[in-house]
Amino acid sequence: MELRGALCFFLIVFLDASMSVHGRLLPEKKPDPADAAATARWLVSQNSWAILSTISSELGGAPFGNVVSFSDGLPDEGCGIPYFYLTTLDPTARNALKDDRSSFTVSEYPIGSCGKIDPENPTCAKLTLTGKLKLVDTNPKEAEFAKQALFSKHAEMKDWPKDHNFQFFKLEIEDIFLIDWFGGPKPLTLDQYLHPGMNQLASAL
Amino acid sequence: MELRGALCFFLIVFLDASMSVHGRLLPEKKPDPADAAATARWLVSQNSWAILSTISSELGGAPFGNVVSFSDGLPDEGCGIPYFYLTTLDPTARNALKDDRSSFTVSEYPIGSCGKIDPENPTCAKLTLTGKLKLVDTNPKEAEFAKQALFSKHAEMKDWPKDHNFQFFKLEIEDIFLIDWFGGPKPLTLDQYLHPGMNQLASAL
Numbered sequence: 001m002e003l004r005g006a007l008c009f010f011l012i013v014f015l016d017a018s019m020s021v022h023g024r025l026l027p028e029k030k031p032d033p034a035d036a037a038a039t040a041r042w043l044v045s046q047n048s049w050a051i052l053s054t055i056s057s058e059l060g061g062a063p064f065g066n067v068v069s070f071s072d073g074l075p076d077e078g079c080g081i082p083y084f085y086l087t088t089l090d091p092t093a094r095n096a097l098k099d100d101r102s103s104f105t106v107s108e109y110p111i112g113s114c115g116k117i118d119p120e121n122p123t124c125a126k127l128t129l130t131g132k133l134k135l136v137d138t139n140p141k142e143a144e145f146a147k148q149a150l151f152s153k154h155a156e157m158k159d160w161p162k163d164h165n166f167q168f169f170k171l172e173i174e175d176i177f178l179i180d181w182f183g184g185p186k187p188l189t190l191d192q193y194l195h196p197g198m199n200q201l202a203s204a205l
Numbered sequence: 206m207e208l209r210g211a212l213c214f215f216l217i218v219f220l221d222a223s224m225s226v227h228g229r230l231l232p233e234k235k236p237d238p239a240d241a242a243a244t245a246r247w248l249v250s251q252n253s254w255a256i257l258s259t260i261s262s263e264l265g266g267a268p269f270g271n272v273v274s275f276s277d278g279l280p281d282e283g284c285g286i287p288y289f290y291l292t293t294l295d296p297t298a299r300n301a302l303k304d305d306r307s308s309f310t311v312s313e314y315p316i317g318s319c320g321k322i323d324p325e326n327p328t329c330a331k332l333t334l335t336g337k338l339k340l341v342d343t344n345p346k347e348a349e350f351a352k353q354a355l356f357s358k359h360a361e362m363k364d365w366p367k368d369h370n371f372q373f374f375k376l377e378i379e380d381i382f383l384i385d386w387f388g389g390p391k392p393l394t395l396d397q398y399l400h401p402g403m404n405q406l407a408s409a410l
Contacts, residue, residue, distance in 0.1 A: 059335050101268060119254035175264055
């Protein structure tokens with residue numbers, strides 16, 4: 001898992017060198033629901049905020065969801081791994097440093113493409129990535145990647161108070177729960193999720 | 206806690222009889238951030254979907270956030286307690302029936318009043334209610350209240366498949382985490398949250 005996470009920014013460098021069109025792997029339009037990997041990556045790419053849940057050490061081990069901004073890469077170049085800019089003045093970072101079990105939940109609804117469909121209707125897609133919430137500041141190259149990814153999508157972050165000691169975190173994904181149509185969750189492995197474009201690339205060659 | 210939750214729909218009947226203007230207690234416009242109770246109730250009243258987090262029995266006790274629709278009452282008559290329409294075909298209801306620790310997280314961002322402020326900026330309000338996720342079907346009167354509250358705001362729910370065995374749940378709130386300005390979470394008790402209009406009413410007399 002460590003290797004996969006650390007390679008996120010190297011993957012982008014590789015794709016940038018091998019593909020001539022920015023965003024070719026991550027369509028702006030909603031993918032066909034039959035393409036689970038593309039749909040999941042689209043949900044992460046198109047959203048800018050979501051709910052990050054941790055185990056609350058201060059509330060008897062309750063699951064604690066918190067509103068966070070995130071980024072999975074430069075615009076149109078997302079790698080699928082969500083990065084965060086958090087401070088231990090807030091419970092989420094404090095919780096993660098004691099117990100790193102976490103989940104990250106995004107909805108299609110705020111993107112605006114669900115129309116009049118109810119947010120809980122299975123055709124209005126929803127994604128929960130479960131795994132470990134980890135500090136990335138121990139890896140300078142990945143921290144620099146996280147900084148570029150976050151600050152390019154959340155411009156005001158660069159001006160947030162220095163004395164709040166914000167740090168970069170990422171979710172090391174272990175499980176993927178995707179609902180994008182009737183019939184229950186879509187089977188989707190971590191490898192399929194991380195490389196949806198590579199599958200498209202292979203089938204196009 | 207049980208008594209507070211069960212009295213939610215009685216409170217609405219009382220308020221309806223004592224107040225002549227619908228929605229007087231729950232303003233459509235964002236309240237002053239200094240009024241923590243009104244802000245928290247406004248966030249719940251104005252949103253129609255949110256993230257409900259439970260402890261995942263299937264994922265090693267990880268916190269599992271899920272996209273859900275909810276309602277805290279008839280339009281403009283919310284009681285502050287979120288009700289849900291869930292099926293055990295989905296992990297959230299299954300989790301809750303094994304371990305009822307839960308949290309419910311809403312953001313001001315989808316309401317549209319944050320403008321260009323980043324979703325993680327403390328002035329773009331965020332609320333996490335933590336407590337126990339409970340079935341209400343054992344109380345026929347409260348189940349009928351939940352049905353009216355949910356179906357009036359989520360019209361398609363009445364047509365959801367009967368064989369999916371959807372059931373009504375509610376969050377029995379134990380802790381309130383509200384960020385609506387700089388300076389950290391606002392102190393807010395459950396009683397203050399449940400009776401913001403009564404405080405306004407008392408100060409107006």
